[in-house]
Amino acid sequence: MTIYRKLQNFHFALLATMLAIGTIGVTMLYSAAPNAWQPWAGAHATRLFVGVLLIIVIVAIDIKTWFRLSYLFYAVALLLLFATLYAPNNVSAKGGTRWLDLSVVVLQPSEFMKVALVMALARLANNNHSLRARQIIYLFAATLMLATPVVLVLKQPDLGTGLILLMTGVVALFASGLRVVFFLIGSTATLLAVPVLWNFMKPYQQQRVVSFLNPESDPLGSSYHIVQSKIALGSGGLFGKGLFQGTQGHLNFLPEKHTDFIFAMFAEELGFFGGSLLIALYVLLLSLCMGIALATKHTFGRVLCLGLAANLFFYIFINLGMVMNLLPVVGVPLPLVSYGGSAMMTVMISIGLIINVYVHRKEWLDRN
Amino acid sequence: MPQQDLSQEEIFSRRAVILGSAQVALLTALLGRLGWLQLVQSSHYQKLSERNRTQVDLLPPARGRIFDRNGQELALNLSKYNLYIMLDRVRDLDAMVKALREITPLEKEVVEEMHENLKTSRRFIPFAARRDLSWAVVTRIEARAADLKGAKINLSDQRIYPFRNTLAHIVGYVSRPSEREITKHPLYYLPGFMVGKSGVEKGYEESLRGLGGETRYEVNARGQKVSEVARISPQHGRELWLSLDVRLQSLIAKKLIAEKRAAAVVLDIHTGEIVAAVSTPSFDPNLFAQGIDRASWKSISTNPHYPLTNKVVSGAYAPGSIFKTAVMLAALEKGFPVSTRHICHGRIKHGNRWFHCWRRGGHGSVAMIDAMRESCDVWFYKVALALGISTISKYAQLLGYGHKLNLDLPDEKAGLVPSKAWKIRKIGRPWLISDTLLSAIGQGYVLATPLQMAVQMARIANGGFAVEPRVTFLPDSRKRLFADGKSPFRPLGVEKSSLMLLRAGLDEVVNHPAGTAYKARIHVPARAMAGKTGTAQVRRISTKERQGGIIHNLALPWLKRDHAMFAGFAPVSDPQWAAAIVVEHGGSGGAVAAPYVRDFLDYAQKIIKPSYQRPTVEPTEEGIG
Numbered sequence A: 001m002t003i004y005r006k007l008q009n010f011h012f013a014l015l016a017t018m019l020a021i022g023t024i025g026v027t028m029l030y031s032a033a034p035n036a037w038q039p040w041a042g043a044h045a046t047r048l049f050v051g052v053l054l055i056i057v058i059v060a061i062d063i064k065t066w067f068r069l070s071y072l073f074y075a076v077a078l079l080l081l082f083a084t085l086y087a088p089n090n091v092s093a094k095g096g097t098r099w100l101d102l103s104v105v106v107l108q109p110s111e112f113m114k115v116a117l118v119m120a121l122a123r124l125a126n127n128n129h130s131l132r133a134r135q136i137i138y139l140f141a142a143t144l145m146l147a148t149p150v151v152l153v154l155k156q157p158d159l160g161t162g163l164i165l166l167m168t169g170v171v172a173l174f175a176s177g178l179r180v181v182f183f184l185i186g187s188t189a190t191l192l193a194v195p196v197l198w199n200f201m202k203p204y205q206q207q208r209v210v211s212f213l214n215p216e217s218d219p220l221g222s223s224y225h226i227v228q229s230k231i232a233l234g235s236g237g238l239f240g241k242g243l244f245q246g247t248q249g250h251l252n253f254l255p256e257k258h259t260d261f262i263f264a265m266f267a268e269e270l271g272f273f274g275g276s277l278l279i280a281l282y283v284l285l286l287s288l289c290m291g292i293a294l295a296t297k298h299t300f301g302r303v304l305c306l307g308l309a310a311n312l313f314f315y316i317f318i319n320l321g322m323v324m325n326l327l328p329v330v331g332v333p334l335p336l337v338s339y340g341g342s343a344m345m346t347v348m349i350s351i352g353l354i355i356n357v358y359v360h361r362k363e364w365l366d367r368n
Numbered sequence B: 001m002p003q004q005d006l007s008q009e010e011i012f013s014r015r016a017v018i019l020g021s022a023q024v025a026l027l028t029a030l031l032g033r034l035g036w037l038q039l040v041q042s043s044h045y046q047k048l049s050e051r052n053r054t055q056v057d058l059l060p061p062a063r064g065r066i067f068d069r070n071g072q073e074l075a076l077n078l079s080k081y082n083l084y085i086m087l088d089r090v091r092d093l094d095a096m097v098k099a100l101r102e103i104t105p106l107e108k109e110v111v112e113e114m115h116e117n118l119k120t121s122r123r124f125i126p127f128a129a130r131r132d133l134s135w136a137v138v139t140r141i142e143a144r145a146a147d148l149k150g151a152k153i154n155l156s157d158q159r160i161y162p163f164r165n166t167l168a169h170i171v172g173y174v175s176r177p178s179e180r181e182i183t184k185h186p187l188y189y190l191p192g193f194m195v196g197k198s199g200v201e202k203g204y205e206e207s208l209r210g211l212g213g214e215t216r217y218e219v220n221a222r223g224q225k226v227s228e229v230a231r232i233s234p235q236h237g238r239e240l241w242l243s244l245d246v247r248l249q250s251l252i253a254k255k256l257i258a259e260k261r262a263a264a265v266v267l268d269i270h271t272g273e274i275v276a277a278v279s280t281p282s283f284d285p286n287l288f289a290q291g292i293d294r295a296s297w298k299s300i301s302t303n304p305h306y307p308l309t310n311k312v313v314s315g316a317y318a319p320g321s322i323f324k325t326a327v328m329l330a331a332l333e334k335g336f337p338v339s340t341r342h343i344c345h346g347r348i349k350h351g352n353r354w355f356h357c358w359r360r361g362g363h364g365s366v367a368m369i370d371a372m373r374e375s376c377d378v379w380f381y382k383v384a385l386a387l388g389i390s391t392i393s394k395y396a397q398l399l400g401y402g403h404k405l406n407l408d409l410p411d412e413k414a415g416l417v418p419s420k421a422w423k424i425r426k427i428g429r430p431w432l433i434s435d436t437l438l439s440a441i442g443q444g445y446v447l448a449t450p451l452q453m454a455v456q457m458a459r460i461a462n463g464g465f466a467v468e469p470r471v472t473f474l475p476d477s478r479k480r481l482f483a484d485g486k487s488p489f490r491p492l493g494v495e496k497s498s499l500m501l502l503r504a505g506l507d508e509v510v511n512h513p514a515g516t517a518y519k520a521r522i523h524v525p526a527r528a529m530a531g532k533t534g535t536a537q538v539r540r541i542s543t544k545e546r547q548g549g550i551i552h553n554l555a556l557p558w559l560k561r562d563h564a565m566f567a568g569f570a571p572v573s574d575p576q577w578a579a580a581i582v583v584e585h586g587g588s589g590g591a592v593a594a595p596y597v598r599d600f601l602d603y604a605q606k607i608i609k610p611s612y613q614r615p616t617v618e619p620t621e622e623g624i625g
Helices: A003-009 A012-032 A041-060 A063-086 A109-128 A132-154 A159-175 A180-200 A203-213 A224-236 A262-295 A299-323 A341-359 B003-040 B042-053 B093-101 B108-119 B135-143 B164-171 B199-203 B205-209 B246-256 B285-289 B294-301 B320-333 B368-374 B377-387 B389-398 B420-426 B433-440 B450-461 B476-484 B496-511 B543-548 B589-607 B619-624
Strands: A090-093 A096-101 B054-059 B073-085 B127-130 B151-160 B213-219 B225-232 B262-268 B274-280 B342-344 B347-350 B353-356 B364-366 B530-536 B563-570 B577-583
Touching: A003 A041, A003 A341, A012 A041, A012 A262, A012 A341, A041 A341, A063 A109, A063 A132, A063 A299, A063 A341, A109 A132, A109 A159, A109 A299, A109 A341, A132 A159, A159 A180, A159 A299, A159 B003, A224 A262, A224 B003, A224 B042, A262 A299, A262 A341, A262 B003, A299 A341, A299 B003, B003 B042, B042 B054, B054 B225, B073 B135, B073 B164, B093 B108, B108 B127, B135 B151, B151 B285, B164 B199, B164 B246, B164 B274, B164 B285, B199 B205, B246 B262, B246 B274, B246 B589, B262 B450, B262 B589, B274 B589, B320 B368, B320 B377, B320 B389, B320 B433, B320 B450, B320 B496, B320 B530, B320 B563, B320 B589, B342 B377, B347 B377, B347 B433, B353 B377, B353 B433, B364 B368, B368 B377, B368 B496, B377 B389, B377 B433, B389 B433, B450 B496, B450 B530, B450 B563, B450 B577, B496 B530, B496 B563, B530 B589, B563 B589, B577 B589
Parallel strands: none
Antiparallel strands: A090 A096, B054 B213, B073 B127, B073 B151, B213 B225, B262 B274, B262 B577, B342 B364, B347 B353, B530 B563, B563 B577
């Protein structure tokens, strides 16, 4: 396929939706600064621009190359996760070791792993899609592939990312056609494992779950975030307090307003009107990914699409649910809006790969 | 394509749709939640956001000043710098006290009290550690504000009562709101904010207080003020003008210093405006307004003569012979002729019990006016037997006994006019004839306040109108009626002739040589006073004692001596003022109480002008005087 053909096949609607959401992010980061390009809005805009270039590069590379590199990427990501935990040159912050200092760049390997895991599971599914008899072996391989990074991320400890990784992997397996009975067994086992997991959690994580269940019990403690977030949302009303006019954000009542709680600030300033517009944009983004998956002829592309879209969805859903006090406070950013390089990079790579699948949707991929 | 792939494709499509629908459904649920928060609960969160964002500093109103009828200031405000400690915000009280002591002395008791308050809920009330600071001390404390967290200099109004003890019971005093009160008004939380606790300071609290203003600031999450959003100026309290005349008040207070416990009141018979009301002993209301120290509080609260009680309105005494005035009115209204005669042998027997007259030898044959003049108990016993208690009660009530008189001061007592039903209900025993006999001479169950005794005289002297007492001026709209010789008060519905005869009797009590208060008469005829003496027993005289000779009053311990009482009005010819006094354990009403009232009424006539146009007096009434 020539570059010209690829450009003809390029999914501009998806890119435009992504840029629209990213622009909302730039605007809100400008408001959060407050009202300045420094330190967040300018960098965010630059990353969006670089991201578009990255997407073009990813799309330009043939899907067969990505297909072949899947296991390698997975192996590298796994290695980096090990290194994060056990290498001497890791960086600790906020009671967890999530970054790896490679002297050139500080990486967050768990971000990289999200993409690599979906790619590896997609390739595994592609190779096994026609062999129903081999499902047990496939299940075993897939479970191992999924469980190893999840356990490593949980050990960092990063509960939020670990769970998202797990759920993303489960969706990828579901998309690949694994029999429903296995999911039933799996979810039953998970339910039974909850009490065990509770003991496995750090006290601050347990506290977060408790404060999620009853946020008003401790307004200046760990649930301060939730209470202030609800006040920001609720006081926004239908049309909001006006762009750059939010008091909860501008007077610093809202914590983490440039990262995890950016949606609260957005909906405070632009109200239900703005909030529902952003949610609609996310629905559009996800629908476009679904459409691509349905149009794709090969299992690798389908699973990759649905897996990466599911990953995006989990970020969106958990972040919004947390901000609206439907879910506990786990440090999960809002894709394309929250400030943060690693997360942004992951999203860009994901979208690049999804558009790549779209461009190569009619290719035939065999086992190698 | 192989067959298997087709079914694989179907499975995939189905699952893709399931996943897509699930995601859209979940995001729609979030949209619902967003709508719930932003549309349904919006007003609630807007309030919370506003509360987050703004800090309101209350601006206290200045309390209204209080004046007497001549414009003399009775209560005023002085701005003073005070040091308050917000105990709940202090990290280390001892360290703070140490730091403060380098600047200004703090008494040991004050520090101890702070430590005690710190343990109770009083720690939330700003504690006044030191008052009336000099400017030098203020600047030094403010310079060290950073290490004196919880210490606050507050410029607040100090209430000043220039007449001190003289007006304590009428004007009352202000003080910090109590723990119970503090939640009732947002202003009460302000350090240094005072609330009326007694007297007109309490009775007229709302009007004297005024309305608080406020300044609204925008604050950030650290509580730093970002900008001023709005300012509402306070509405200062209204001035209050009392009908009191501080000159008469001072004269009475000075004279009554000689007595341990006494209460006196002088009022205008037409308007009910009180011109003086003194209760002895008194206290200095400034002590409360400054925040009373423990020693002063202990000495006031444990004083056996109850300085905090306003005995004029709260002291309920057996009115003794003063009550005979009501019995006489009842007799006249029931058609007893003024010539009704009874022989007094000094006592009568009822059942197997003797009822004595105060004159042991008896008065001999006495008619109505004689009985009044010489306070013959036997005559009243006999008339009371004929009248019955319900008739006596009815007329006593008409004259103001047995119920509150709508005075604009707190703590007014109703006194007691007994009835058959009352005794059954309260004591559980039937009414006896002997109860009627005792009631007739104002003993037994009858109780009255000095104010009621004075009001009784006013109602007789003003031509039979149900005047009610007050410490502020009667509104002009109501006074206008006086110009036409009418009264704004309802008529009692008694005969003019009865009132004339009553006044004649009260006149003779004072101005007839045989009257019980003759020695206390005013010699100038134009200012002559009329009235009734009362000497109320506070103990029972036993039969044995009567046989052995009654012990002289002065030989008794003070607490067992009789109460001396007098109630009257003046001038007899054209009455204007009524007055009453109770000198607890003072002895004889004629000898002790009447001379006081003479002095008060004489002085009132000489110096006080009524606050309205005087009614024209019917010429026939003048003839009687």
